[in-house]
Amino acid sequence: MARKASVYIGDELETALEERHGASDSVSGLINKMVDRYREVCRREAPPLTPQAWCLLFDVLNGVWLQPASMGVRGIPMEVEDGIAMNGLAEKWGVDGEALKTRLAEADFAELTAIADAAERFWARHRDLPSEPTEIVAALNLPSE
Incomplete structure (x- = not known):
């Protein structure tokens, strides 16, 4: 997968970015931070099943x-x-x-x-x-x- 890609920013992502965007934040930095948290939640909360x-x-x-x-x-x-x-x-x-x-x-x-x-x-x-x-x-x- 390419390290750099063009991304369509839908309404949900736009809202999430607007809620978090500060003067020193880049869009890619914010997206990476949110995805890191999401992945960690999924890793921690996946139930142990057979x-x-x-x-x-x-x-x-x-x-x-x-x-x-x-x-x-x-x-x-x-x-x-x-x-x-x-x-x-x-x-x-x-x-x-x-x-x-x-x-x-x-x-x-x-x-x-x-x-x-x-x-x-x-x-x-x-x-x-x-x-x-x-x-x-x-x-x-x-x-x-």
């Missing part, structure tokens, strides 16, 4: 639109419930579906955001990742039970 549960989540979240963030990630438990009930994903991945549904129903916004982020990273790289669930989770640097 590799098979992570793969079930990736399977469920393939192509799911999770925007806007204020509402989108809140739909993850429902997507998982549907995937388990309608597509048999608990059996496919050898996961205790009821336990996973309960865990996700209790997840807070930061955990759900970390799950969405992990799924996006998985689908961006899935062709280059190993095929074993344990190796996938390790390659994505996710916490495992």
Whole structure:
């Protein structure tokens, strides 16, 4: 990826930059600072799950639109419930579906955001990742039970 790129600044990013821009701040510096914090939140808040549960989540979240963030990630438990009930994903991945549904129903916004982020990273790289669930989770640097 290029170190320097042209970026379209949408409304959300523009607002975030305006809220943080001081006399000594550059736009690229602010973006890098915000992304660093976001990545750290996702790293810290990703729930420890079995590799098979992570793969079930990736399977469920393939192509799911999770925007806007204020509402989108809140739909993850429902997507998982549907995937388990309608597509048999608990059996496919050898996961205790009821336990996973309960865990996700209790997840807070930061955990759900970390799950969405992990799924996006998985689908961006899935062709280059190993095929074993344990190796996938390790390659994505996710916490495992």
